[in-house]
Amino acid sequence: MENLLLFFAILLLASILISKISDKFGIPALLVFLGVGMLAGSEGLLGVHFDNQIIAQNVGMLALIFILYAGGLDTNFSSIKPVFSRGLTLATIGVILTAFAVAPMAKILLGFSWLESLLLGAVISSTDAAAVFAILRAKKISLKNNLAPLIEFESGSNDPMAIFLTMNIIQIISISQIPSPVDWLSVLGMQFGIGIALGYLFGLALPSIFNRLRLSNWGMYPVFSMAWILLLYTLCFKIGGNGYLAVYIAGIFINKRDFVHKKNLIGFHDGIAWAMQIVVFLTLGLLVFPSQLPEIALMAFVLSLWLTFIARPVGVFVSLIGSKFNFNEKLFVSWVGLRGVVPIILATYTYVENIPNANIIFNIVFFMVLTSICMQGMSIGYAATKFNVRLDEVQEENAKVENSPILTYALRQYTINLGAKVIGKNLAEVSLPSEFLIILVKRKNEYLKPTGSYIFNEGDLLLVQCENHALYQDTIKALVG
Template identity: 60%
Template structure:
């Protein structure tokens, strides 16, 4: 067996083990991220398979690519209507909350590791972002549903705080290596440029994707996911090339795309969710390989001290200071503080000092890795109990809809037939492309002897008979008028 086949065999086995072992998360509440990291460590140089891997550059490249699709998938699965009411609080946590957390963590690092203030701030910036994707996986496994505004707030914070942590890490690292290269004012300017360009690019690419999908009419469904992958990579690279934050851009693009209807939307969301899982498994296995477990005991006391400080002091202070004027209750703020679960991004960022040749890079990486493990174990395993203790769960009674009288029953007079005539303006167009209101439902299409259950990607053809449900006669007339034949 040559090397390629051996690598493919090991990769396949590790990925299958990761997927199967994720059942432990469902059954025992063990965070899946911890399992993926553990498998990577077992396969590494100090583990069972003894795979020697110390390529920080490759690990960072894998992490960057993975983060692109994890963020886009998270954005694509995020409802704009859900996050809109908590937009202010979410963005505040993603910016000021990250800064406060980094500053408070730096205090403990300065005295526990005897770092310089700049190195302490660097480690604080690296560990400052959260990974609530792991939190929601645990909550779903335990059957816990959070109160309405908590879930979208945590979702928004976790998806949008990574760009801030990345910016702070790069800025502080460059200040350490090139102290004369730029001033504080220049970095503030770069900050606004990155977030402005990234935000605009992400929004534009996000609102353009649905109409492109609705009009491109590709012959094979499999080409739509390919197009979306290329679109996301184009967005990230173009945004970064123009000086913007590519990670923020892809996350915003996902949210903006989700806010509009387009063909194969449900399937594409499912595809990118699966792709995000592949990326999470790949990055955690890679990062698990990169760490040498035999190096961890030496830094364990200091790392545990920093981790406990982060969990019980730095994160809560950052949350409460940021949300001082928020209407959230004390219990809700406390739960947000506890949901400061660390994940892939801090470990990916911990490779940056390696590539920059920083003298303390190995100590920083091992410390960050240990903190992430501690955070996943302590916060991840206790999350369901904390949610119940703080009473932030949605009550079961509120999930059961109360019996109500249907004001507008579906009567036969609300069902109407309409034929697509020759030269109709909608021939060759998809249902999603028309952006029909929710009150105008096409229930069935009869095409010759075939009866078709319509979807967003269904194209209209001449002679189609549409079975339409619409209670508003004026709305029905208005829409079908737009279906009229094109003037020659």
Template identity: 40%
Template sequence: MEQTFNDYFILLSALLLIIGVLTTKFSSRIGVPALILFILVGMITGSDGLGFIPFDNPQMTQLIGIFALIIILFEGGLQTKWTTVKPVTKPALSLATLGVILTAVIVAFAAKIILGVTWLEGFLFGAIVGSTDAAAVFAVLKGQNIRERLGATLEAESGSNDPMAMFLTISIIQLMVIDNPSYWLLIGSFFWQMGIGLIIGLLLGKLATLAINRINLDSSGLYPVFALAFALLIYSLTDLIGASGLLAVYVAALVIGNSDLTYRQSIFRFNEGFAWMAQILMFTILGLLVFPSQLMTIDVIVKGLLLSIILVLVARPVAVFLSTINMGYDFKEKVFLSWAGLRGAVPIVLATFPMLAGIENSQLFFNVVFFVVLISALVQGSTIAMFAEKLGLTGPKKVEPPHSLELVSIGKANAEIIEFEVNKESDITNKPLAVIDFPKDVLVNAIIRSGELITPYGETEIQVGDVLYILVSRKSKKRLKEMLNQD
């Protein structure tokens, strides 16, 4: 009997992963974010659907959700270029802090009236839906040709505002369940969580980079696992001392991803795939936890729609316009930032906190939050690209290179293959290879030009847009990168 259950469980897991992967392709064709389809898979197969997976465990959902968020934030931080994020650090942090508070306050007033709850419960609801979602934003923006500055702002905001929403949610729950709470202690807790989370992220990010580069493992496949282990370690150590583990993970990932890293592409590709798996698992589990018969009631639909309208058309725009005053964004850009404030897994995961704390209206909150997230992902997520185009905020179309070449670090030979795309400012542009003064232990292995592979010879002239794959010893890597004017 037990063996039969195990077989069915493994079979069902395989089917869910296959459906999840195929869903990503299907979602791009119909213009619906994949997370919506993942959630629908969970709802259909759950206890209140076909009944294939009986599930009603908020505590397990919360654990899986936080674990998945660690992986998603880590992967997002690894892929984020500091040169892109640095110019938008100030507005992103303003949106991640002041923006979340303003959104929570405005929604709180609406929740008090629409849901008929107490003021404190209204602020709790506002805090839960106050932040944008990293998983949703990263997934929806990937591959879109939205202006780089706007995309960087949204990604940096979504990667750093989860700690604020979590802090507000937990703090308000404490105010509701503790007889004589200390407001000064909560204020001190905020600065502790954010400040220490930032410091630990920076320090352990540098330590992780040093460890990855210095250690010589027997298998290249162990390096991605080693990097991911640091992400989990950073979260747990930071959270154990009462600081923001999610912030620490995102900051550490920024440090690691923007450092000179051995086995860089292996680490990136592994974490990209693992992050997709985490998204599939998380949104499916969230779908399993909700009961459609409770969600699709007139009461929840009406209240959810009203709160969604206020969140999208009032609270988020007010928060964006006030948080980005004198920060160089014009009216159209602020309108777009307002519309692109996607809600996703984080509000749903946060909605499990009141359930576990035994708050009176926790089930109502969960159902309405879930409905708000569905509306946000379905309406906003499916129209972001169109909205950017209508406002004239699109940049050059992002095209994936048609070639595929795995970049590796050759540990035994103490050498690496690196990639370099030639631009107009490059000193080697329009020069034959024979006259370029490369270091002695450097060899240009291949050139990709307009999607075609070119075998390099001495008389081969380097052109703008060429992608060079260069074999270099580690001791000459720094000199080569200086020569190529790489950051």
């Protein structure tokens, strides 16, 4: 056990340190994680033999739960609201069209049956939000016309549809029976309906629970959150819903409300998501046998080109018909459809379910993900400039904001008097307007920095800043009355 822990500790540290260097050269971190895993694998420098697809699948499934949850927590609902319908169309119709567009070329090149070809298309149909935005942040690329929230929402929410397609096609191949369109749509509606409903309910409930629970140690809140999201996933799965969609929706609605230790909780889950991604890519890197890749390299490369230049654009352009996005913006959305951890995880399901040509499907998907990360991931900055979707004056605008006065109204003091409604409640629970800022609290002879867990006490002196005088009066009245 000590040797195993030492091995993974070294791999994790090596992956993180190498990714830090790779950022300077524009190499996506996910490519580094895969490379380290392959170097440590049975045909790599360390020669660690690993070919247990069931373990890889279980690791991937657990990781995907927390990766999607963290993606939801990082999603600002107000930013995706203007593009919600278009993003949802891309994440559903776009995924289906991409999968069906890949299938004919897969059948021609590989000689698969139509179902096996469609399975390959379904496995490779989803995009990776973490890969896209890690690159955009590393290169400090800002995008025009709500492109960033569109890509963010689509990438974070299209995994459930890819998972649904993959699992249903695997089931069809296994039982050799094709369901009727009505049955297929009813299953789709039930899975997504239950997933969205439970995700919404659990997402609304957690902030209220945190604001009233008042645990003695803040470290218990992340533990509660992890257990809560595992409960959501399992419950949703047990009653026939899509658990992956549920955890993503829950993350979005949890982020929508204020609650105690919110900032710390989001930071914690962001770290968990990165740890999960590294572990998954290391595991999948160990699972692949590099010597098997050359025999499928040419076919996989042609499929990658077909996916990038034909299948993905078909899904994007059809999904965005009638939208406000122009031709160049649609081209950019097509180009940033990076493939990541989800397709490789889904490819392991073909092994576990004993699907014909499972080994070929896994190796092709692995190669296509590598190609996508290298080809698209390393050219996002160039593509943003080439398609004229990049904001060139962001720094200038930021400077204007930074040089503008922070406070235009005088600060006000307010004392919590006996009988005030807020006494005994915490700051997050009160849900004050965003323009109404409590900057400092004086309690007796002690000065407190108010956070979400700060509880209003009688006699507290609040230092308040509010730009809107009418809003200030209304808020104070609501607090006292």
